[in-house]
Amino acid sequence: MTASHELGFVRKYIFSVDHKVIGIQYLLTSLTFLLIGLTLMLMMRWQIANPGQPVPVVGGLLESALGEPAGEGKISADLYNSFGAMHGTIMIFLGVVPLVFGAFGNYLVPLQVGAGDMAFPKMNMLSYWLYVPGGLIMLVSFFVPGGAAQAGWTSYPPLATIIPTDGQTYWLVAMLFIITSSLLGSINIITTVIQLRVPGLTWMRLPFFVWTEFVTAFLLLLAFPPLEAGCILQLMDRLAGTSFFMPHGLVVSGQPATGLSGGGSPLLWQHLFWFLGHPEVYVLVLAPMGIVTEVIANNTRKPIWGYRYLVGSVLAIGFLSMVVWAHHMFVTGMGAGIATFFQTTTTIISIPSVVIMTCLMLSLWGGSIRFTVPMLFALAFLSAFGIGGLTGLPMALPMSDVALHDSYYIIGHFHYLVAPGTIFAVFAGIYYWFPKATGRHMNQKLGHVHFWGSLVCMNLIFFPMLIQGLAGMERRMSDGGYNYSAAHPSNEGVVGALSGTVMQLNGVIGWAVLALGAFQLPFIYNFFSSAFAGRRVESDNPWQATTLEWQTPTPPPHGNFVQEMFVYREPYAYSLSHSTQPLTSTRKSNGSNGKILDFETQNQPVAMANGNPAKQEAPV
């Protein structure tokens, strides 16, 4: 606590071991990556809406930066594939995971469990400084001969192995960095939650956000290594000429592939990849659920309904998510018995998800809701998650999945979960905890512009995709299905013909993406201007929240808490009947200025009838 002012700029802000600084580093870096991912998509949507037209404004820049694949400022099919692969990779591995886990997990978990820092501060710093080179290698790969990886964010071999670009090798190396980074992060979070909880903070008193981060950490810890194994094997395939994923008798462009020993299996990669891939989906969505829970409890001013069900559900999701992965592979073909197994587990996993949704909905019931900006985003999360979840059910069943899997339907489905879902929850979190991190409020009006604009655009982007997919539009087509549609004149019963309306939706989506990008500008402005010139907070607990992170000075110093913490109660003690009892001296001293409070913080001693705090031994 004492040393913070003695540290130089580099030790304090660049190579810091303070979990809050690292959390903010993660936040800024991953938000930058989100912006890059959005930019890539903006250019791809231009190409889809106007196939073969040079990209306006940045076309020349693209050509000079990327050379031949962007000739005349147009996005060639190869470049489209690169952008598609990198959009997925950047958004998931460099954007959302570091955001929900690295940024929010780092900043909030130690605060919410009452710890002074993470269990391993230096390892925490290392985790961030492995993530940065991973991201840089990913970005550099755009400029190597042949361009960035082109085989999708899933990097399926043999395609990934035979495409003649070094970008794929860069992709694999970068992934190894990122995997190691999140491995260190997850070890840190789990150890912190197990070992550094303050006295009295029993497992069932943990804020739900901590639970979600805890389960997320386990998913990262146990699901990432098989992908690491896969990356090592694919690196061997690319660099040492082995054939882990290359089958016998492979034919490339009509020619038998030479120089291969064969004997491998592309499906092996898919298993290793999706063993990570599915838990990864829950990595993307569990922590946002936690953020939304915190925001909803605070803004409805009542306890979360069914806290125990929430915890049980998040544990069940964590467990089940490890045994559902092959539903991503139904189209590759598998025996009926095993397909039934994965279909069953996939259907079962929707139950805890629905339980969580139901608990959060019920928590709204009868609450005196404050429609603050974070609350708006949280409410939008609920509906987006509902749409995303429900549209996912057909993907659980092999029969409907085979028809829908390679269409725009699935793109619409999972983007509903991660774009208006996860990203909105992240915005809710940023608006909610911003006052704690900076000591200043974000601007409400700009927040409303940001929210309503994003909400409309998100739905204009992703809902049409569901329609296009059901109409039969395949995904991954660089011309937006133009040639595919033209090759099959629009007759009754001709598979593949897309109606004019379906094709026109490409244009709608393109404009909506552009508008979505534009609506992020108020947020970016708001973020930086409020950080330096926003309205100052009037107390350490401006939202009148109950959890421990609000019991620190604002912004929290190195070491976090100035007095020792003890926890006496559940996390969401809002509007409890006994809180309306006459004020005790302890509650008056809690910064209330004599106003009657409708909440009790977790560290507030239990009041006895005589007005004195109970001498309760805090259970460990």
Add this chain to the structure above:
Amino acid sequence: MKIPYTSEIREDTGLYNAKIGMWLFLASEVMLFGGLFSAYVFLRIGAREGEWPHGLLNIPIGAFNTLVLITSSLTVALSWTTLKAGDFQRYRRLQIVTLVCAALFLGIKSWEYYDKFSHYEIWLNKPLTAKEYPQLAGHSTEADLPITSVVGHIEGVGPFETLASLQEAGMSTVKIHPDAFHYRLTALQQAERRKVEKATGVRAVHAETDEHANVSIDVSHIARMSAFVPKHGTFFATYFTLTGLHALHVVGGALAFAFILWPGARMWRDDPKRYTNSVECVGLFWHFVDLVWIFLFPILYLL
């Protein structure tokens, strides 16, 4: 800023931080090697009949290396207890034995690698019969069955050569010392063969009779040639990836031990309990590396 439970034990969990961190790391390592073992099982089961080679690795050397590694595990475990008893000098002696074992293991492994890199398989473009090359009699169960490939060291040819590099060097014939025939049979084929031997009482031609017979092969008869490098086939790809990754773990563990043994020993003066804990944690890692080898040895060398 002091973090609690770095050396003392938290009462309700019974653990200090580093120990739970190390076990979490080991859990992820279990998943990493689990993924690689899954890949092994997947490829092994998916291999076409007779495709998975057998007996290409040196079993006595592998067994000796196993003993080296478990000895190092013992010295690690003992050194921790001596450190708990406060005997730093004995701990240091034991740990030096550990490091020597690690170096020995890696040295032997490198020698094995080098031996494989200079070990060749030659596929012939014109199948030969044992009649034409009597020295190859042991390579086939029947004297007139065509022999399509020969495995062995080539006289005067070092590691990593290819057919193209031999042609470039102007070699017209290669002199190969073929390996014993059983190297090229699957376990099932071997079992079948033993049954036949038992029933007929006739012992087939065996390794010792033909192991060192040289065979000269015309370079123009060679269709393909590959040293035992990862590219050779799925078996060697698996072998080199798994053992290579394991060797990297040995290097990592040895470096960590060496660090706490010399530069990190200052901590013994400041916080002996924490120092002992760090030895325990790296020890956990070391035992895990040993444990991986316990599985690697039979599945790669023997099965």
Add this chain to the structure above:
Amino acid sequence: MSNVSQSPELAVPSGSSAEAHEIRHEQKRYLAVYAVLVVGTVLTVAMYYVHFEVLWQTVGVALLIAATKATCVAAIFMHLWHGQRDIYKILFFTGVFVAAMLALTTYAHFSLPGIGHYLR
């Protein structure tokens, strides 16, 4: 660095004779495990030269020996024998997931006809 060990007051005291006895006992346990490991290694190699008639017997015995050795290392060398509740929980789930990965991956792929001659 040699003075490090010569500050007796800083060394962890070996304490009572009961503690010293406990440590001696522990060392004996380690030596016993070492013996098991050596014997196991010899058995594994011997098994290869003995030859079983069927492949799965060879595989089964080899993996059984390996599993025994691994259990000894984990239980004694890695101190899992001494009741470490939280670690058991972590390892239990890890074990379940590894088993699921091995079994389901293999089963998913080889449930199709025409692949994998070992399984039939």
